[in-house]
Amino acid sequence: xxxxxxxxxxxxxxxxxxxxxxxxxxxxxxxxxxxxxxxxxxxxxxxxxxxxxxxxxxxxxxxxxxxxxxxxxxxxxxxxxxxxxxxxxxxxxxxxxxxxxxxxxxxxxxxxxxxxxxxxxxxxxxxxxxxxxxxxxxxxxxxxxxxxxxxxxxxxxxxxxxxxxxxxxxxxxxxxxxxxxxxxxxxxxxxxxxxxxxxxxxxxxxxxxxxxxxxxxxxxxxxxxxxxxxxxxxxxxxxxxxxxxxxxxxxxxxxxxxxxxx
Amino acid sequence: xxxxxxxxxxxxxxxxxxxxxxxxxxxxxxxxxxxxxxxxxxxxxxxxxxxxxxxxxxxxxxxxxxxxxxxxxxxxxxxxxxxxxxxxxxxxxxxxxxxxxxxxxxxxxxxxxxxxxxxxxxxxxxxxxxxxxxxxxxxxxxxxxxxxxxxxxxxxxxxxxxxxxxxxxxxxxxxxxxxxxxxxxxxxxxxxxxxxxxxxxxxxxxxxxxxxxxxxxxxxxxxxxxxxxxxxxxxxxxxxxxxxxxxxxxxxxxxxxxxxxxxxxxxxx
Amino acid sequence: xxxxxxxxxxxxxxxxxxxxxxxxxxxxxxxxxxxxxxxxxxxxxxxxxxxxxxxxxxxxxxxxxxxxxxxxxxxxxxxxxxxxxxxxxxxxxxxxxxxxxxxxxxxxxxxxxxxxxxxxxxxxxxxxxxxxxxxxxxxxxxxxxxxxxxxxxxxxxxxxxxxxxxxxxxxxxxxxxxxxxxxxxxxxxxxxxxxxxxxxxxxxxxxxxxxxxxxxxxxxxxxxxxxxxxxxxxxxxxxxxxxxxxxxxxxxxxxxxxxxxxxxxxxxxxxxxxxxxxxxxxxx
Numbered sequence: 001x002x003x004x005x006x007x008x009x010x011x012x013x014x015x016x017x018x019x020x021x022x023x024x025x026x027x028x029x030x031x032x033x034x035x036x037x038x039x040x041x042x043x044x045x046x047x048x049x050x051x052x053x054x055x056x057x058x059x060x061x062x063x064x065x066x067x068x069x070x071x072x073x074x075x076x077x078x079x080x081x082x083x084x085x086x087x088x089x090x091x092x093x094x095x096x097x098x099x100x101x102x103x104x105x106x107x108x109x110x111x112x113x114x115x116x117x118x119x120x121x122x123x124x125x126x127x128x129x130x131x132x133x134x135x136x137x138x139x140x141x142x143x144x145x146x147x148x149x150x151x152x153x154x155x156x157x158x159x160x161x162x163x164x165x166x167x168x169x170x171x172x173x174x175x176x177x178x179x180x181x182x183x184x185x186x187x188x189x190x191x192x193x194x195x196x197x198x199x200x201x202x203x204x205x206x207x208x209x210x211x212x213x214x215x216x217x218x219x220x221x222x223x224x225x226x227x228x229x230x231x232x233x234x235x236x237x238x239x240x241x242x243x244x245x246x247x248x249x250x251x252x253x254x255x256x257x258x259x260x261x262x
Numbered sequence: 263x264x265x266x267x268x269x270x271x272x273x274x275x276x277x278x279x280x281x282x283x284x285x286x287x288x289x290x291x292x293x294x295x296x297x298x299x300x301x302x303x304x305x306x307x308x309x310x311x312x313x314x315x316x317x318x319x320x321x322x323x324x325x326x327x328x329x330x331x332x333x334x335x336x337x338x339x340x341x342x343x344x345x346x347x348x349x350x351x352x353x354x355x356x357x358x359x360x361x362x363x364x365x366x367x368x369x370x371x372x373x374x375x376x377x378x379x380x381x382x383x384x385x386x387x388x389x390x391x392x393x394x395x396x397x398x399x400x401x402x403x404x405x406x407x408x409x410x411x412x413x414x415x416x417x418x419x420x421x422x423x424x425x426x427x428x429x430x431x432x433x434x435x436x437x438x439x440x441x442x443x444x445x446x447x448x449x450x451x452x453x454x455x456x457x458x459x460x461x462x463x464x465x466x467x468x469x470x471x472x473x474x475x476x477x478x479x480x481x482x483x484x485x486x487x488x489x490x491x492x493x494x495x496x497x498x499x500x501x502x503x504x505x506x507x508x509x510x511x512x513x514x515x516x517x518x519x520x521x522x523x524x525x526x527x528x529x530x531x
Numbered sequence: 532x533x534x535x536x537x538x539x540x541x542x543x544x545x546x547x548x549x550x551x552x553x554x555x556x557x558x559x560x561x562x563x564x565x566x567x568x569x570x571x572x573x574x575x576x577x578x579x580x581x582x583x584x585x586x587x588x589x590x591x592x593x594x595x596x597x598x599x600x601x602x603x604x605x606x607x608x609x610x611x612x613x614x615x616x617x618x619x620x621x622x623x624x625x626x627x628x629x630x631x632x633x634x635x636x637x638x639x640x641x642x643x644x645x646x647x648x649x650x651x652x653x654x655x656x657x658x659x660x661x662x663x664x665x666x667x668x669x670x671x672x673x674x675x676x677x678x679x680x681x682x683x684x685x686x687x688x689x690x691x692x693x694x695x696x697x698x699x700x701x702x703x704x705x706x707x708x709x710x711x712x713x714x715x716x717x718x719x720x721x722x723x724x725x726x727x728x729x730x731x732x733x734x735x736x737x738x739x740x741x742x743x744x745x746x747x748x749x750x751x752x753x754x755x756x757x758x759x760x761x762x763x764x765x766x767x768x769x770x771x772x773x774x775x776x777x778x779x780x781x782x783x784x785x786x787x788x789x790x791x792x793x794x795x796x797x798x799x800x801x802x803x804x805x806x807x808x809x810x811x812x813x814x815x
Contacts, residue, residue, distance in 0.1 A: 062431050081437055088435040094428040098450050098528050107446065108436045139528040159436070277648030285652070306670045370565040381796035383754040383770070387789050389777040394588050472662045473758060477774075484662060491666055504663040 008163070008195055009036040009059060013068035016054050016221075027220035028054045032068070034214065034223065036197070041189060043206035043213045044199045045252065051221025052199045053167055059197065060086055060165045072163070080163075084112055087156035087164040087194075091171060093148035095140035102127060102136040105155045112159065126154040129188055146177035150184075157188065166198045170205070179237060182208060186235060207231075207248050208240060215255045225255035286310065304497050313505065316498030323496045332486060332495075333502050336475075340482040341510065343399060344471035347406025351467070352460055354407070355414030362415075363422040363448065376419075379412050388474050402474045402482075406467040413466070414459035421455025422448055457522040464514040472507060483507065594783040602787040610769075610791055617768040618795060620684060621756040624691025625748060631692065632699030633741070639700075640707035640733060641725065653700040661755050665690050665762040683765035690759040691752050698748040699741070706740025707733045742807045749799050757792060769795065 014032040017025050029051035036042055044052040057063040059070055061077035072080045080086065095104050105123040114122075127133045130150040140148055149169060156164055170178045186209065189196055200206050206213045210229055217224040229248055231239055239245055270276055289310060297303040304312065317330045327335060358376075362369040384405065392401040425448055433443045475484025483503055490500035523529060574596065576582045583593055590598075603610060635653065639646025665686075672686040710732060718728045757770030766775065769792050776785035 060435060062434060081435065084437050086435050088432060090428045092428065094426065094432055096450070098526065111436045111438045111442050111446065141528065277645055278652060280645060281648045281652040367565065370562055371569045374566040375569065378797065381750050381800045382793045383757045383796055387773065389774050390785055390789060393592050393777055393782060394586055469661055476662070476761070487662070487666065500666065504667060507663040
């Protein structure tokens with residue numbers, strides 16, 4: 001990545017230790033040092049139990065680290081969150097049954113106290129962007145899983161957040177829908193220039209989407225490698241057939257098997 | 263033709279109709295047997311058409327009123343109180359559930375007692391409530407309220423607790439104030455549970471009011487029921503009340519279901 | 532860049548109160564202690580006659596707790612006798628009614644075309660007030676026996692039976708038919724006959740639903756037994772004693788029976804919970 005870009009997120013010696021039922025310490029994450037630039041697309045990749053979601057939640061102030069700290073835009077995550085600069089997309093589309101798709105997208109804006117007209121305009125814009133314009137007045141239960149996840153993404157973008165956290169957002173979807181949403185996400189990201197932190201356990205997905213992949217290993221959860229993905233942008237699905245893509249996938253995979261750098 | 267018939271017999275309402283028909287036949291067969299064996303069959307199992315006939319007749323049975331008029335007249339007193347108690351019970355049940363959700367201390371203080379009140383046969387203590395309040399109308403309302411209170415409170419609380427963790431996370435990310443979380447997430451989520459509570463509570467409130475009527479001869483369906491049983495008036499009044507109260511019990515749960523349906527448009531699809 | 536970052540202390544100190552709030556032990560203690568405090572306050576209000584002032588009543592209508600306790604002790608024989616009458620009605624009705632309701636549910640599940648509507652009709656029965664059924668059954672059972680005590684008991688049992696049957700039928704039908712998506716297909720793949728599907732799949736699946744039904748019908752059976760005693764010909768049972776004693780203005784004795792009714796309700800629920808934890812251990 002270009003060196004002169006502004007650093008937005010820094011983690012220092014970040015660690016999280018849980019207490020289990022028998023009051024024993026379980027190290028979920030230890031000694032994570034990471035610098036993320038503004039506008040960067042970062043993938044957090046690893047098998048289950050490697051602490052990638054924990055790392056994401058620490059940065060989003062959904063969880064307090066037990067060691068070390070996180071700084072975002074020179075502030076604590078809590079301060080940034082209270083300024084409502086975060087967006088979060090969960091694995092399951094967390095939509096509200098009693099609100100239409102459009103009203104769901106408006107919800108965070110309602111909480112921020114934006115005016116009705118502004119909310120409506122912005123929601124329309126977002127619906128257009130994710131291709132759900134015709135479904136604005138449908139209820140979530142009427143949509144397919146893929147469409148629900150689109151609505152979910154639209155809601156996260158609706159607030160115009162500086163940083164978007166995505167926790168395995170596409171893992172419950174079928175391959176065709178997933179590829180379509182990958183392309184959509186890259187298009188939206190390019191248009192809005194957000195910083196995105198994307199948790200995944202799928203190597204291809206991580207390579208296709210991100211600028212850099214942070215590889216995490218389990219027991220204890222730690223950052224074991226950072227792989228630069230120097231595929232040119234904009235990327236289309238054909239990229240996946242290139243030799244370079246395959247090489248990068250292999251490189252990421254080897255960074256697991258080759259042990260850790262920590 | 264056969265296919266069309268098959269289609270009809272596959273419908274749920276057809277099966278329900280069959281059951282109702284079966285019950286009617288069973289009743290009528292029973293009534294014929296009773297009519298042949300007993301000297302006063304109308305006390306035990308009159309024919310359905312006799313009951314309907316009693317409802318339709320213009321003969322005055324009590325205080326210058328026909329049987330149906332008498333039933334409706336007492337029903338007004340009873341059901342109004344039941345409704346009032348039901349309303350108070352439902353509102354306070356919801357408020358309590360909200361309070362328990364808002365404060366962990368309040369929840370810990372009261373939750374075991376909320377469970378306990380469910381196990382206490384409240385209808386059994388109706389007479390003592392009458393003794394304490396000293397007024398039949400007040401005690402009707404109070405008992406209906408107590409009986410409506412706990413199904414609403416427990417179900418609403420369960421609704422608050424059923425909200426997924428992700429929804430709280432989402433609200434946290436949006437830096438939502440507590441008030442926002444309640445108005446935008448928790449209360450709407452609990453609404454279906456609240457209605458479940460209402461559906462359980464409504465027939466209980468009606469039963470309670472009728473029962474309290476029988477404790478003191480002061481008007482109301484229950485009072486009329488006792489009088490009719492003691493042959494102070496036509497026994498058919500008794501049968502009318504039996505059918506009427508059953509009908510009311512069924513109707514109120516339907517009405518609540520319908521209200522729920524109309525306030526929740528997302529359920530229609 | 533470095534200067535902009537305000538360094539925070541690692542391992543922030545928490546106040547004692549905050550720490551206590553987060554500890555699991557403290558949570559467990561408060562779950563027990565808080566209700567006890569509330570109960571103690573309630574007892575205090577009652578014994579201190581403050582409740583009486585609030586409700587504008589006197590110690591004659593709302594006797595003090597020690598007085599109620601005394602009466603319970605003095606009348607133990609009579610109370611136990613009446614408890615026996617009420618409990619036997621409730622238990623017999625509960626058992627017959629639950630079995631009957633379950634049987635209806637099994638039949639409805641086996642013959643879906645005819646059975647579908649059955650639970651709906653049963654559900655309608657569940658919303659019929661007890662007060663409407665109890666007097667009818669009094670009339671029906673008149674000729675069953677020359678003994679008033681026996682025919683009264685039978686009529687009360689039938690009322691409880693009907694209420695419990697409706698409740699069990701509804702829930703059991705759900706348990707027998709709401710089966711995990713692919714398990715029915717799995718049975719079909721193995722060409723399992725209807726009987727096997729019933730035994731291996733439907734019946735075990737319905738067990739948790741049976742307990743859902745019982746959680747409602749156990750307290751309901753006691754309540755129904757008590758209420759139908761009001762209408763019964765023969766004077767016996769806890770419910771009837773409450774009413775008779777109030778008619779005679781013996782409020783303290785009535786309260787002793789109210790306390791008994793509450794104890795029966797609680798005891799029945801505790802027994803049910805114990806059964807559930809033993810039988811449903813495999814399910815969770």
